[in-house]
Amino acid sequence: MRVPLEWLHDYVEPHMDAHTLAQRLAQTGTEVERIEHHGVRGGENFVIGHVLTRQKHPDADRLSVCMVDVGGSAPAQIVCGAPNVAAGLTVAVARPGAVMPDGTRLGRAKLRGIESEGMILSERELQVSEEHNGIMVLDVDHAPGTPLLDVLNVATDVLVLEITPNRPDCLGIYGVAREVAAATGAPLKPAPWEQDPGSFGELDGVQVAIEAEPHLCPRFTARIFDNVTVGESPLWMKARLMAAGQRPISNVVDVTNYVMLLSGQPMHAFDLDRVAGRRLTVRRARAQEQVQTLDEQTRTLDEQMLVIEDADGPTSIAGVMGGARSEVSDATTTLLSEVATWNGPNIQRTSLRLALRSEASGRFEKGLQPEQALWAQALATRLLIDLCGATVRPGTVDLGGPGPQPATIRLRDARIAGLLGMEIPRERTRRHLQAIGFLTVDAADGLDVTVPDFRRSDITREADLIEEVARLDGVDNLPATLPASANTERGLTARQRQRRRAADALAAQGLHEIIGWSFTSPELAQRLRLSDPAPALTLANPMSSEHSQLRAVLLGSLLDVAQRNRARGATRIALFESGRVYHHDQPAQLAPERLAREPHHIAAILAGPLRNATWREQQPRHADFFAAKGVLAALLSTLGIDWQVGERLGGFLHPGRSAQVLVGGEPVGWIGEIHPNVAANWDFEDTVAGFELELSALPLPGVPSFQDVGSFPEVHEDLAVVVAEQVTAGELVEVVRAAGRPLLAGAEVFDVYRDSARLGEGHKSLAVRLDYRAADRTLTDAEVMAQRQRIINAVQQQLDGRVRGGG
Amino acid sequence: MSLSEKITELQAAGAAAANAAANSAELEEVRVQYLGRRAELPNLLRGVAELPPAERGAVGKAANEARKALEALIDQRAGRLAIEELEARLEQDRVDVTLPADPLPAVGRLHLITQTWREIEDIFLGLGYRVAEGPEVESVYYNFDALNHEATHPARAWTDTFYLSDEVLLRTHTSPMQVRSMEQQRPPIYIIVPGRVYRRDSDVTHTPQFHQVEGLAIDENITLADLKGTLQTFARAIFGPERNIRLRPHFFPFTEPSVEVDVSCFNCSGGVTAAGERCSICKGTGWLEILGSGMVDPNVLHFVKDSGYDPELVQGFAFGMGIERIAMLKYGVTDLRLLYDNDIRFLEQFA
């Protein structure tokens, strides 16, 4: 909403500059997007001139040399290119030094050898209109030298406001003036529609019927004007329209726009002689019905939309745009002014569906009140009489009438203080409410407040009134206090703490956290070579096809980010993400009572050297299965979780270098090297290893109970066992641990050795470090020997292993 | 020379030799010479047995004492020499301490959004709030209806919001958890709700996915002044103790009264930087808009009246802020999209 201050000042004069006013408005709830300047800057070098003589330029056919009385002792010589310049005209002159609206500063100039002391201005040069075929001619005879700004409103600051959807009453200059008055304390002048030259009662000359349901068209009013002379609007009106962002067209159209900008209520003017049958009907459009609108486009409607039709069919789309057929032309002499109230949501829908937004539809969709229709009729009547020579016929078509009785709401003093945390004396409350048009009557515990019709839909409850009082009293004056109490339970939940520790653990391992998109591409499953992907959750209105599904795994985002970083030259990739994925058993069954499952995953990938090369380690080891396993082990150890690797996986993973991750025997994710063909889909030629876990499925840490490890010494020894190649380290350790109870506190494989000559074909030696400990005594050699023998026996019996040397 | 004199002489000579030894090796030679297997002093001791019984006691004692004294002297001397020699050796064992570490310490970073997220959480945890979480795939009911959005509210449009079906969408804010939380917990309630939200917007200042933190406090006597104090505490904790906040009335469907909150710019004073230039962070206004908030609208409480939220008995405030915006303001990140690009060189910067 553009508010030229020059126009606003007709109704309220706060006597403050635009910036101060903007701040004051912001503090009371009207957001000022920006302040613009319209027209000339600094008026001192713009004056009224009288053209004394006009002679043809000796060296240029199109130029004239004029002597112009600009009020000084001698006339100014000005070269002018306009065809309509003539002796005797009153014109606007820019003297050297003048700053034009576009910011250029006028100097003395020579045009084809003739000195020019300034410029005779066109309407466009002054931003009064877009007219540039000739100079602007002032029809009033002001004295030469009079400052132009005294005569014409060609310079004003313009506030560009952002009107919140609850305040359609501020979509007109006068509504804004009411806010300005309330915000600044300046007096508000009476509304410009209070004096209505028209009359009510039956109107001859047109038949109007509303066939649409009343809620779609709560009010429809019309008046008829005869003897209309269509022509140009006066300069002051053109200048205002331009400053408010409307191009002047003709006096009749300009009046309708001016009325809308001032009152907030859009209106439409029909050439009554072109309204077939002189009757108008408001009805729902028929499916696929077509209307040609003013912009000469053919629009196809549906049954939710409203049209206004005459005897020959639809002439306009109600509330959105008029039709070409009954448009006002230069030949128009009889006018029908139509002002109606439409249903906001319905207009919003129509304008969205037709992708047709206008100043009118933008206002109607906010929901205007029926009373506003007569504001516009009164204003239009006055202006059509004054500016277009019209006479108004007696009577007014008024179908629907005004809205319901205004509500009266009790506003309790105690409630204001209770909600705001600050007492506001009742007198101040009353003053604030009266300033914005509310009526107040004293009650025992507060005020009975009657809401004005133009705020009917916004203010319905006590809380709404408190907001009005608070904003006008200044929410910024509130004290800053803290709530007296808080929750009885405090702190993060165990699950939330676990999530933080997990991310910290991975960062401590040197991995950077990324944040990927929740959106993914339907092709991801294929790129990951998932043979049987679960059906994905799909957006009905994605922004692009590559972002049309919700991710079911984190691996995709990690590979995308890794690829991008690799392309930018990063050799060492060590990344993780901790975030949600989105699952549904049957996406087709997605419904409010069956929403998605949103488990929290944590995933990491490694590629390239594990560390940056240094002066002592030129060739650091590269990422592989075991590097990923180390990171996973560090993560799960930090979280205090026992885990094992399970079955190998394949699919998008290397079939020989991948495994399930088991916690409590249940799979919670995978670890492995990405299959080279999959990695290649993300341009990786080297090994990419990683893991992904369902973090939210991991057990929460219990409270570990103390174990005495310091009172008695541990006994360490090594055991080398030769087993068949297919026996895994994990199996060996499991057998050792089982047989080592109760004295064996730890067992870890620390060496793998192959030598077919010494160990036999198909065999390997695994060396295990054994730690024995008892909490209550120092172990004797005999005890340890006995336990060791049980381990050796178990390995022989269960794994067909034999002990090699040592011990 | 009597035997006693001999002992005294040997002891004195040994002590002199020990004191003269310049290093451990020389001292070892002294030890061998005076105390070794074939040395004189031990030999004398062995020779005591051949003495007349009357002399044996005195001579034996003297010889033994002399040997012990010399041993002690040599040990002491050896200790001192060892220290000196170690120091001398260490003095020579110099490295270029400016060479890089090895292996280079691997230091990973939490994403800037996560860091900011935690920072915000920690402030409110300190104020006694709990952290609640809710679904991102959300129903139209919780995202719009229960938050008092009119049926025609523009945010509901398919041009603005991601839908999965007519009734299911990607939440456009963390606010749906207001009603969800109140359904689950009777008053009083003090929670924040951090999380991902989605809007169909993509340009220099918008990404279709971003993060918000919702706040909700409902109790018997919570006031708008409490909201101001809470957000002032927050703003000072995040942006520094010198910061002030400013409340501007605004409109949101689910709060009444509604206010937007600005924090005084940390980069300038009243819009002008220390260098006398117009501040680019606050665009010369001296204020930075950080969040929207207000007193929870009675209509929203009506949706959870059965859980004990009678608007005549309890009241409270709600607020919502963008984590990205806070992060960008605080760390001076100029382009929102950098936060989702995940360039390692970007991620590394935030310790």
Ligand SMILES: [Zn+2]
């Ligand atoms: Zn600043």
